[in-house]
Amino acid sequence: MKFSTPEGIGALILCALSIQYLRKFLDTPNRTPRWDQVLRKAWAGVGILFGIGAIFGIDDLSTGWLWAGFGAIIAYTVWLINDFKPARTLLLAVGPFMVMAFLSELMKSVVPTFREEYDDYIGSAMAFSVIWLITFIIIATRQKKALANESVEREKEAEKRREIEARKAELEALVAERTAEITQQKEELEHALAELRITQNQLVQSEKMASLGELTAGIAHEIQNPLNFVNNFSEVSVELIDELADEQQKPERDPELEAELLADLKQNLQKITHHGGRASSIVRGMLQHSRASSGQREPTDLNALADEYLRLAYHGLRAKDKTFNATFSTDLDPSLGLISLIPQDLGRVLLNLFTNAFxxxxxxxxxxxxxxxxxxxxxxxxxxxxxxxxxxRIMVTDNGTGIPEELQTRIFQPFFTTKPTGEGTGLGLSLAYDIVTKGHNGTLQVESREGEGTTFIIKLPA
Structure with missing residues (x-):
């Protein structure tokens, strides 16, 4: 085959096209940019070679040498990108064909008679090399597709990893932001809780002081009675003593009158003692109520405690409103005996219930x-x-305004009150409920009808 023949021209064109296929198959523009510039100019080299052969009529240069040169180009390209597996497979595919083409042309030039004698064997070997070439080109193509698929999968996985990393970073940022918000909210809540506790303690103290005010007002009115008796009987006793002294100065004394004056004086002193004790009892009750609870239970006359605070609650309200009058009565069970309780705390409960009733x-x-x-x-x-x-069981009943049914479940809640603003803190019944249920293991219940009255029922372990 000579360059000047149609077959030679076809070989030149086929070689140039093969170089372009090589560039595309091995992706030389991306893998070996500089060498790719050389391969891109292969068209010009083939054209120049074709022109020289046509102009000068070169007949002694066969296509075998052309294929050998093409094989050298492939070998150099594979050497440049030996890490690309399909490139090595392509070299393995082209190698036998290039070797056979080179040997065939070499034998034509050196031993032409040997070449003609064994032309059939050499042709068979060339055919085998072509089959080998096609087979391994198919294998190389599949390897390239597999690598491309793997590359796509790796890219997808890398994209997923990037997305996961981005999402992770976003979530970490959100978590950090949310943690900062929660920390800030926690600090704000702790600050608010501290302020709430301070306010609660102030309100509880205010409720206790309000209760003490009610008690003090009641005591001021209640204690006036025995003090009036003490003053009156003291004045009468002084008069009796003066009368007795005058009688003793008389020449003729009347023993019966003296005895009568002494008996009256003794009776007055007994009444002074009685009412003085009554005043002392009231003062003692006030002191017990005003001082902080010790938390220690002690045997207590529940009937006396209820009667005492009922009167004090009534007189406390009377001190605020002179026009107010009401009847109050007691039905006390004498068999109740002494009950183990904290008198200061239960006294506050009773005072609160009585005050609310009045x-x-x-x-x-x-x-x-x-x-x-x-x-x-x-x-x-x-x-x-x-x-x-x-x-x-203690029942405090009134025939007052009553409590609406929808509010009865809320009256023991802290800060809830049915009284107008400024007349109640909403802590009285809440504290009473805690004292009865938590402090004495008892129960506090309410039964009420709006417009008819209310009954509070306290039950304590006896």
Whole structure:
């Protein structure tokens, strides 16, 4: 085959096209950019070679040498990118064909008779090398596709990893931001809780002081009675002593009159002692109520405690409103005996319930006073104690305004009150409930009908 023949021209064109295929197959523009510039100019080299052969009529240069040169180009390209597996496979595919083409041309030039004698064997070997070439080109193509698929998968995995890393970084940023927000909220809540505790303690103290104020007002009025008796009987006793002294100065003394004066004097002193003791009892109750609870239980006369605080609550309200009048009665079970409790705490509970009861009847009295027939309503508060089934029961009943049914489940909640603003803290019944249930293992219940009255029931282990 000569360059000047159509077959030679076809070989030149086929070689040039093979170089372009090589560039595309091995991706030399990306893998070996500099060497790719040389391969891109292969068209010019082939054209120049073709022109020289046509112009000068070169007949002694066969296509075998052309294929040998093409094989050298492939070998050099594979050497440049030996890490690309399909390139090595392509070299393995082209190698036998290039070697056979080179040997065939060499034998034509050196031993032509040997070449002609064994032309059939050499042709078979060339055919085998072509089959080998096609087979390994297919294998190389599949390897390239597999590598391309692997590259795509790796890229997908890398993209997924990048997305995961980005999402992880985003989540970490969100977690850090949320943690900072939660930390700030925690600090704000702790600060608010500290302020709330301070406020709660202040309100509890305010409620205790309000209770103490009610007690003090009641005591001021209640203690006035025995003090009046003491003063009156003291004055009468002084008069009796003066009369007795005058009688003793007379020449003729009347023993019967002296005995009568002494008996009256003794009776007055007994009454002074009685009412003085009554005043001392009231003062002692006030001191017990005002001082902090020791938390120690002690045997207590529950009937006396209830009677004492009922009177003090009534007089406390009377001190605020001179026009207020109400009847209060007691039904105390004498078999109740002494109950183990904390008298200061339970005294606060009873005072709160009695004060609320008198307040309720006072409000209903005011409502009745504005109606057409105010005389039909008579305010009344009643206290009853019983010992039943191993429990001491105290019932405080009034015929006041009552509590609406929808509010009865909320009256023991802290800061909830049915009184107008400024007249209640909403802590009285809440503290009373805690004292009875937590401090004495008892129960505090309410039964009420709006417009008819209310009954509070305390049950304590007896």
């Amino acid at each position: 307040y309720a009847v006072q409000q209903r009295q005011k409502q009745a006073g504005s109606s057409t027939s105010p005389a039909l309503y008579q305010p009344a508060v009643r206290v009853q104690t019983r010992c039943e089934n191993g429990q001491a």
